[in-house]
Amino acid sequence: MLKSITSPQGVPGFSFGALLRPLAGAAGGLLAVLLLWQLLTAGSGLISPARFPAPAEVGAALRQIVIEGYSNGRLHEHVMRSVLLVTMGFLVASGVGVVLGLAMGASRTVEALVNPVFLLLRPIPPLAWIPLAIVWLGLGDAAKMMVIFFAAFVPSVINSFAGVRQIDLPVFEAAAMLDVRGWRYWREVLVPGALPSIFTGLRLSLQASWTTLVAAELVGAIAGLGQILNQAAQDIYPAMIVVGMVSVALCGWLMTLGLAWLERRLMPWKAR
């Protein structure tokens, strides 16, 4: 009965129900998870609170860190610090990495010259740079930058290099025929041709830098999201560990989204 009243006047094919259904599904899912979580922890005591916190405890821990602060700062201060460090390290490393990768792709001489050093650095996992950075630079921001640099550098070089080598030969031939060289050659041939692959590299670089920074902060830092995790582990404060982990995941996810947005802006021709 309701349908016959609303549908003739409404926009054809439009209904709030259709709009709300996926939202309702997501909310229902979330509610189910919360309920299950509550039942397993506080409700039944099946999982001891010393092992994993109940939802209410996590809420309290979140309030505490947002309002009063925990481990040398409030939540937004920790987040700002970690995100700023990652952004800076990532920009420097991927800037250098992309230029080097493109140069290696464009010139076989550069490739042969740089390859041995690169082959040496490549198999070392990003996290393995942490002890070296601490020996050399201590526990401050400089050490974090060094670790992020090595984490982000390798994927951006490899993918930029591969991107240039994937450009179709006719593009190079056309560029040669039109005598495109120097700055224009880079701006109009190399970069646009390699851009999809460059972005693959940037995405990997960003993920690696974020993971590595969190690990480096876990090993030792004054503030930052990894430091929250470290402090919470030492205080045996499971609820705060959950808050820290969720913050790490959310920030990582938002930064990935930001990069995807940039990718769409810079490559409108690559319809998704």
Place this chain on the structure above:
Amino acid sequence: MLQPRLPAARVATLTFLGAAGFLAFWSAAALSGMTSRDFLPAPWDVVRRFAQLVVEPFAGFTLFEHLLSSFQRFGMGFLIAVAVGIPLGLLMAWFPWVDRIVSPAFDAVRFVAPIAWVPFAALWFGTGIGGPVLIIFMGAFPPVLINTYRGAKNVDRKYIEAAQMLGASHLRAMTQVLLPAAVPSIVAGLRISAGLGWQSLVGAELIVASSGVGYLMVKGQAAVSTATVMSGMVAIGVVGILIDVALRRVQAVIETRRGL
């Protein structure tokens, strides 16, 4: 225009020049006396330290013993990831309801970096074997699951229909139709997963372990012995390469057998 391929001799010369230049720069910086040799050792100091670590115990064990305990943890975490990931991926591909339940949880957990599990690893397992294994599992599990699922989802519809028409049970359809068809995708996933697992292991050992290469590096760091730290980095890199080479072999064998 892309430079034409260089003659092999020229590539060899340039490669030699690049490597020699790097080593010369490093040696010069180490010998310049600006910093102590403990802080910045020369390349040959690292080689000597590496050889020393092979025979003399440091942080309780020799280098190979550390490697062995790292490798055991890696093996356990990786095997658990495979043992859970492949069946779960097949179940998700076969039963849509499993997919609908597992996918959201999996996506949410996947965004947590494996290393962020360190506090819970310490809380649940202490510094025993369980902590690092949990972290390796968290690193190695997603690629196995994703690749199994994708491989199984891409199975040609007609094989599934044929199996169903011939009355294959759920279990048989999954093990005899989905699994064989997904093998190439699974093996590709195993390579990624082994790489990520090995990387996560190193991170885990920096924090929650009392043996292993990561632990050796932490002790070297505490002793301000850069040569020890660098030896650890070399060992990790070499084992990482060996793991990848081994899995690449497996992949090649499987692909030739299937005539890919």
